[in-house]
Amino acid sequence: MNEVLIKAITELNEDKVIKMVKSLLKEGASSQDILDILQEGMDNVGNLYEQSEYFIADLIMAGIIFREILNLDEMKFDHDSPKKKFVGKIVLGTVKGDLHDIGKDIFSDIATSAGFLVYDLGVDVPPEKFVQKIIETDADIVGMSGVLSLAITSMKETIDAIRNAGLRDKVKIIAGGNHLTKDSGAYIGADETTNNATAGLKICKKWTKKID
Ligand code: B12
Numbered sequence: 001m002n003e004v005l006i007k008a009i010t011e012l013n014e015d016k017v018i019k020m021v022k023s024l025l026k027e028g029a030s031s032q033d034i035l036d037i038l039q040e041g042m043d044n045v046g047n048l049y050e051q052s053e054y055f056i057a058d059l060i061m062a063g064i065i066f067r068e069i070l071n072l073d074e075m076k077f078d079h080d081s082p083k084k085k086f087v088g089k090i091v092l093g094t095v096k097g098d099l100h101d102i103g104k105d106i107f108s109d110i111a112t113s114a115g116f117l118v119y120d121l122g123v124d125v126p127p128e129k130f131v132q133k134i135i136e137t138d139a140d141i142v143g144m145s146g147v148l149s150l151a152i153t154s155m156k157e158t159i160d161a162i163r164n165a166g167l168r169d170k171v172k173i174i175a176g177g178n179h180l181t182k183d184s185g186a187y188i189g190a191d192e193t194t195n196n197a198t199a200g201l202k203i204c205k206k207w208t209k210k211i212d
Pocket of ligand 1: 042047049050056063099100101102103104144147179
């Protein structure tokens with residue numbers, strides 16, 4: 001079944017993807033299971049684009065399908081139920097030059113549902129906007145998202161700006177994106193990097209001492 005779903009998303013077969021996801025959820029699959037499968041399909045779409053088999057319109061279509069799935073009522077992230085008291089504040093954004101926001105939005109959703117107060121700055125966020133928001137909100141954590149290669153440079157510039165503003169010791173910084181590695185994390189100066197929103201949330205919980 002999973003292979004068929006991966007194939008359906010790779011082929012951008014919208015109706016089939018939605019039908020299959022709904023039926024998997026009905027059978028008891030979790031939102032996270034679905035996410036993992038879809039991400040594999042998205043990787044295939046990305047690879048086909050790289051090989052010039054797919055075009056920009058196909059990337060757009062993949063994004064539309066992914067969002068449709070995220071918007072299904074059944075795709076509630078089954079983390080902690082929302083808490084009245086916020087467990088921490090996160091300033092979040094997709095870094096300068098990068099417009100990809102699906103991964104950022106997933107992290108925002110699950111962090112919010114786990115009780116974090118998330119200040120989402122959107123996409124193409126310049127370093128100074130991160131700095132300004134950290135000061136304004138007295139945030140505990142900065143979450144940077146980005147999937148383009150150039151995002152690595154923007155992330156480094158963002159962390160440099162945070163450091164130059166004298167805020168580096170006041171916040172923990174996590175960078176998320178498909179292509180990020182421990183090495184790129186060390187290069188940009190983040191505390192942690194991840195290509196998995198749930199793993200990222202666990203790290204944030206640990207930082208705010210709210211881990212289960
Ligand atoms: C959909 C898509 C698009 C859509 C984006 C729609 C949207 N609203 O986001 C559109 C069509 C707009 C697009 C545009 C472009 N794209 Co594009 N796109 C993709 C595609 C297929 C999927 C991205 C995606 O959403 N993945 C699914 C999400 C869930 O994964 P994710 O972002 O990694 O997020 C997960 C984790 O990383 C993590 N996470 C993410 N952020 C954060 C943040 C924190 C704090 C934490 C804790 C965790 C976390 O949690 C998420 C869930 O686990 C990828 C291929 C790929 N394999 O990624 C190419 C890809 C990223 N795009 C690519 C390119 C080249 C482009 C364009 C330059 C194309 C063009 N010629 O115009 C433009 C760039 C525009 C810009 N300036 O940003 C390349 C990048 C190559 C590179 N090395 O730089 C890729 C890799 C395709 C490829 N293989 O060539 N794209």
